[in-house]
Amino acid sequence: MGSAFTLTLANIVMWQWERQAILPKLPSHEFYGGYIDDIFLASNESETTLKEWLENANLFHPNIKLTYTISKTVSFLDVLLNNNNGVLVSSVYHKLAAEPCLLSFLSDHPRHVFRNVIQTLLMRAILYPSTFEAFNEERRRIRLTLLLNG
Structure with missing residues (x-):
């Protein structure tokens, strides 16, 4: 390394x-x-x-x-950027290989690790989307992801 x-x-x-x-x-x-x-x-x-x-x-x-x-649409780190008729629109980028799996809440990790996962998901949902619709879509995705991961 x-x-x-x-x-x-x-x-x-x-x-x-x-x-x-x-x-x-x-x-x-x-x-x-x-x-x-x-x-x-x-x-x-x-x-x-x-x-x-x-x-x-x-x-x-x-x-x-x-x-x-x-391209008109490109991902940079974990932000998805789209040129929508000359307006730069952003949302959270989701890698297909990593979604919607999170750290299993049944695993033996300290509780603060689970809180940090949720906090990070919420911070990305607040900071990255440039439209209210993109924020709501991310909010729904987080809810579904957390439900699927127990």
Whole structure:
């Protein structure tokens, strides 16, 4: 897995790469964010322009290569983002392999672990959806998931 310093070093390298290869060439009025080695960009540029920009970013260093998805709907970490006629709409992203299984409430874990699972589900439901409808859908999903997991 590497040493304890690996993550710090990776963050330094990615910060340097962002500062030199990404941010100066980023078109204005774009939404850009990152977490460790994942980045997200929402843009109104053409697909051709974006691909050129991404290919140029790949030339910066031989060991840093971007793989990218250009779409109206994309997941970033555990947020699902959708371009709905020029409006960026967000909701909670659910990985198919992980849903709707949670830590079994019959398992022998400390009680605070179960409370943390529920608290995390609720915080995601509150923070991620950008519409009331998406919030209600997530609320229903949480209720069903908790019922299925006992």
